[in-house]
Amino acid sequence: MSTFDNIYTAVAEASSGFAKPQGLIYGYGTAGFRLKANLLASVVFRVGLLAAVRSKKLNGQTIGVMITASHNPEEDNGVKLVDPQGEMLEGSWEAYATLLANAQTDTELVEALKKVVATTKTDMGIKANVIFAKDTRSSGPSLVAALQAGLTAMSSEYKDYEILTTPQLHYLVRCINTAGTPAEYGAPTELGYYEKLGKAFRTLMDGKTRPSAVFVDCANGVGAPKLRNLRRIVGEDILDVRIINDDIETPSKLNSQCGADFVKTNQKLPPGSHIAPQDRCASLDGDADRVVYYYLDQDSTFHLLDGDKIASLAAMFIQDLVKSAGLEEEIKVGVVQTAYANGASTVYLQKVLGVPVTCTPTGVKHLHHAAQRYDVGVYFEANGHGTVLFSPTSLSIIEAAKPQSPAQHTALQSLRALSDLINQTVGDALSDLLMVEAILAHKGWGPKEWDGAYTDLPNRLVRVVVKDRHAFTTTDAERRLVSPAGIQDRVDALVAKYKGGRAFVRASGTEDAVRVYAEAGTRSEADELACKVAGLLSDY
Numbered sequence: 287m288s289t290f291d292n293i294y295t296a297v298a299e300a301s302s303g304f305a306k307p308q309g310l311i312y313g314y315g316t317a318g319f320r321l322k323a324n325l326l327a328s329v330v331f332r333v334g335l336l337a338a339v340r341s342k343k344l345n346g347q348t349i350g351v352m353i354t355a356s357h358n359p360e361e362d363n364g365v366k367l368v369d370p371q372g373e374m375l376e377g378s379w380e381a382y383a384t385l386l387a388n389a390q391t392d393t394e395l396v397e398a399l400k401k402v403v404a405t406t407k408t409d410m411g412i413k414a415n416v417i418f419a420k421d422t423r424s425s426g427p428s429l430v431a432a433l434q435a436g437l438t439a440m441s442s443e444y445k446d447y448e449i450l451t452t453p454q455l456h457y458l459v460r461c462i463n464t465a466g467t468p469a470e471y472g473a474p475t476e477l478g479y480y481e482k483l484g485k486a487f488r489t490l491m492d493g494k495t496r497p498s499a500v501f502v503d504c505a506n507g508v509g510a511p512k513l514r515n516l517r518r519i520v521g522e523d524i525l526d527v528r529i530i531n532d533d534i535e536t537p538s539k540l541n542s543q544c545g546a547d548f549v550k551t552n553q554k555l556p557p558g559s560h561i562a563p564q565d566r567c568a569s570l571d572g573d574a575d576r577v578v579y580y581y582l583d584q585d586s587t588f589h590l591l592d593g594d595k596i597a598s599l600a601a602m603f604i605q606d607l608v609k610s611a612g613l614e615e616e617i618k619v620g621v622v623q624t625a626y627a628n629g630a631s632t633v634y635l636q637k638v639l640g641v642p643v644t645c646t647p648t649g650v651k652h653l654h655h656a657a658q659r660y661d662v663g664v665y666f667e668a669n670g671h672g673t674v675l676f677s678p679t680s681l682s683i684i685e686a687a688k689p690q691s692p693a694q695h696t697a698l699q700s701l702r703a704l705s706d707l708i709n710q711t712v713g714d715a716l717s718d719l720l721m722v723e724a725i726l727a728h729k730g731w732g733p734k735e736w737d738g739a740y741t742d743l744p745n746r747l748v749r750v751v752v753k754d755r756h757a758f759t760t761t762d763a764e765r766r767l768v769s770p771a772g773i774q775d776r777v778d779a780l781v782a783k784y785k786g787g788r789a790f791v792r793a794s795g796t797e798d799a800v801r802v803y804a805e806a807g808t809r810s811e812a813d814e815l816a817c818k819v820a821g822l823l824s825d826y
């Protein structure tokens with residue numbers, strides 16, 4: 287390794303400008319590193335080092351780095367790595383990210399870096415390629431400077447894509463790495479992204495009249511300017527999007543009293559929304575990788591159409607298209623959910639649609655991997671993060687199919703367009719929004735008809751602060767506690783008292799707390815069950 291001493295010297299020198307704060311322990315979790323922005327410079331510098339190593343390890347394929355804290359407040363920020371096909375960083379590398387982030391001194395950092403290089407058997411002689419982008423947070427530029435310093439110390443090539451949504455960066459990474467191959471994903475530019483989605487949407491909307499306006503709350507984040515771009519490229523003749531909460535000039539407004547997380551958590555409209563009964567409304571989160579829909583009925587009662595409703599709509603539509611295309615023997619549609627999916631959605635999917643449902647632990651990477659095992663895998667978290675994956679085999683089958691009738695021809699054309707419209711790398715609010723709009727246009731449905739597929743069971747999510755959340759370990763896709771001993775039996779005993787009741791307890795992966803989820807036949811029973819289960823935790 288001695289020939290690369292100049293790199294290690296450069297790393298040690300540059301690192302001194304991004305000292306790790308004393309006493310902090312960082313962890314690369316479900317969402318990468320995420321915390322107060324003023325504590326992140328050293329972490330982002332080191333993510334730059336790791337991104338370069340990862341690229342070298344993968345023969346110089348391009349790695350992505352996204353600087354965002356999604357739905358968190360403006361003063362937070364975060365950073366995560368994107369692997370070559372646009373997927374999340376391979377799980378085994380998360381530990382290397384954590385190792386580098388926690389080296390206290392410059393010397394320790396260089397030792398840690400050498401260890402990662404040796405463990406992963408990376409050839410440091412290979413040129414690294416990294417691209418990056420950030421959301422609209424005011425801390426973004428200084429963190430980008432830290433990232434560039436890390437990449438420069440590693441003599442990595444890099445390109446700054448400036449402000450993008452998280453899914454746009456995932457898209458670009460895949461485009462760059464597939465360029466010139468049969469699996470070429472698209473033009474590796476922001477414009478290429480809009481054009482790909484726009485073309486697919488126009489194909490799907492062929493012969494349909496323009497749907498009524500959809501009102502989109504952009505959480506005062508990056509989704510606002512990007513949705514405006516998308517609207518322009520798609521064409522306002524077929525897409526009437528009214529953008530609200532689009533103030534990216536006032537930092538404190540980001541995700542404040544608006545956005546997908548606010549709407550899902552509070553089950554109410556963002557204050558200041560002026561909408562009429564039956565208007566279709568959607569909210570994005572701060573980096574536009576999540577979307578939820580909602581509407582008011584005639585009594586002005588709020589109704590949420592969350593990730594479970596989106597998954598059910600997508601599964602229903604794709605299943606119908608596969609049948610119309612005459613491919614139901616070859617292409618099986620499956621759905622992936624987590625334990626937080628509303629029980630009524632699972633029953634609808636399995637019993638009414640007859641599609642298989644897999645339950646995985648929380649966190650998009652688990653859902654994504656499980657969805658890859660289906661021919662067409664629909665996955666959504668209840669909070670609105672998700673997408674639909676078409677396997678390479680099913681894409682070839684769709685491509686090769688010879689239509690025997692005009693109906694088959696149309697179904698095949700729609701399936702092809704859907705696979706282009708739906709971001710294959712990661713959940714994408716803009717792409718999911720167009721998918722929902724296209725499906726509703728095909729069905730001639732408003733939000734109420736969509737909502738009518740099944741009725742959500744009343745549910746309640748409670749956050750409980752405990753002394754040590756790591757004491758709470760689970761099995762069965764997080765639906766049952768293994769430790770602390772004895773609690774699961776007591777949860778079971780409580781659940782048994784409620785007709786149609788369901789509850790589970792798990793440690794959050796992103797907050798220092800334990801979450802309790804409960805469902806029951808009525809709102810008051812769901813509240814009561816959640817409250818009683820939370821009460822069991824008071825001893826801890």
Ligand SMILES: CC(=O)N[C@H]1[C@@H](OP(=O)(O)O)O[C@H](CO)[C@@H](O)[C@@H]1O
Nearest residue numbers: 316317649650667669794795796797
């Ligand atoms: C109940 C819930 O919404 N949990 C969220 C939350 O995870 P926790 O591990 O529950 O903190 O943040 C994750 C990352 O954004 C997201 O994937 C997940 O859905």
Ligand SMILES: [Mg+2]
Nearest residue numbers: 356571573575
């Ligand atoms: Mg997000």
